[in-house]
Amino acid sequence: MPVETMIAPEVRARYEVVIGLEVHVQLLTQSKIFCACSTRFGAPPNSNTCPVCLGLPGALPVLNRDAVTMAIKAALGLNCTVNPYSRFARKNYFYPDLPKGYQISQYDQPLAEHGWLEIELDGVRKQIGVTRVHLEEDAGKSLHEGFADSDRVSYIDLNRSGVPLIEIVSEPDLRSPEESYAYLTELKTIMLYLEVSDCNMEEGSLRCDANVSVRPRGAEKFGTKTEVKNVNSFRFIQRALAYEIDRQIEIVEDGGHVQQETRLWDSREQRTYAMRTKEHAHDYRYFPEPDLPPLVVPDAWLEEVRRSLPELPQAKEDRFIREYRLPKQDAALLVTSRAQADYFEEVAKLCGEPKSAANWILNDLPFALDQHGKTFSKDTVPAANLAELVTEVVKGTITGKIGKDVLSEMVGNGTSALEVIAAKGLAQISDPEKIAQTAREIVAANPKQVEQYRSGKTATLGWFVGQVMKATRGQANAQVVQEVLKRELGGS
């Protein structure tokens, strides 16, 4: 999406952009990372709390095994090396939504490191390094607005305190807002494939902070970076980065220095602004968490998780191209969701027509779903039903055009293709005798056009075909119609 900017393109071309992303992903566990409180979103404020996540004196954390399993899964999906031995650390700072005065996170010995994921932009693939994946607990939620006394006070809901997160830190390998967008999209798709998070940005289960700086092209040293926070959609991150890049270039062009700071995105004003908090000391004094033993991941555990990994989107895309001879564009679109990709495979196998199946799934099905205000699910039109429809169209029982109407009917009523075709008498008419009968009637009723055709204006044939199709409600086989008409009109 082109972003409105204030910097001339030739000026911008003199700078190189360096972006690194920190993504927090909420793991799909039932309970919190260090206590048995529920992670359910939308519960009444402070109802999912206990002494551990409220930070009451004497309460001790116990690590959730399944949170670790999911984190390992995510790490493997991002091609990381999982450390057999990692540990937790306390990150100390004061903020009202952090009841213990520290966050339990991982620091010098994270769960996993040295990974990468591949993005694709304009047909070019590029590897983006993943520095680390570590486990940590979420803080509570601060409510700064919306209360009568919000000018003086903030309100705190600690339901989110202790919810399991993984932090995924990228290398500063991203060179544009567009690459950042592609990275986030790929990351999200992988997490969804792995079923470790619902990645719902509105509910905060995926959050992204961006570190961004600019430097004159060719310079070795990174420029001073700013951190952009509080952005709640990938499109907004792309825009916030574009804005921030131009803001920094402008400062440098004017001979100034970029201030290292945290900036927030204001989607209404479409700009970033410096965040001012009353907590300004940034010295987290990390030290090993004394309340938790080191996290040991034996080979057996790692292998068990490795075996449970599904095929990931890029591998699936490559396989679809290879195995089903799909055009790249179709394969790429099909794998954007695992459910859709699986659905495609089922339909393709049942009907033996992968290319047609892809077309129906990518074009006609979304259209039909939209007509009925529905969204994709494998049960709306069972794969067997769609396969049947594809088969009937390929066989020529119905025309492609009628097939679309049949599909709409199938989506609306949950009926099968053959049921709809039979019930509505939609089967294609290919019998020349039946078509000839209609053709003769139309020829007889339109002497003027017949005259035109016979005097050499053969293009009039198209008009006759249209008339026959109309009379048969589109059910006639267009090829047979042409042949029959030629015979009927052929200057007998």
Added chain:
Amino acid sequence: MALTEKEVRYVAELAHLKLTDAEVQHFMPQLDSILEYIAKLNELNLQGIDPMAQVLAEGPPGFALRRDAARPMFTPEVALANAPDPGPGLFKVPRVIDKE
């Protein structure tokens, strides 16, 4: 004395403590003597010994891990029972964020 006044003021700030000048002078030697005592450990020869992350012994696989199962614990009323200034089901604190 190894500890500087600047360090004392910095640590106090991190801990959200407001110290008077007299208090800084009062605590400085006390903190210093604690550090001096701990520094004795530096006299040990630790060559070839890995730092420990934690004093608990390592247990069998799965040691100190829990199964992912949720159970209810506090009601909001109980959660807020110790709050000095409970709001409507929420903890109420001085406003912490300002726009530029």
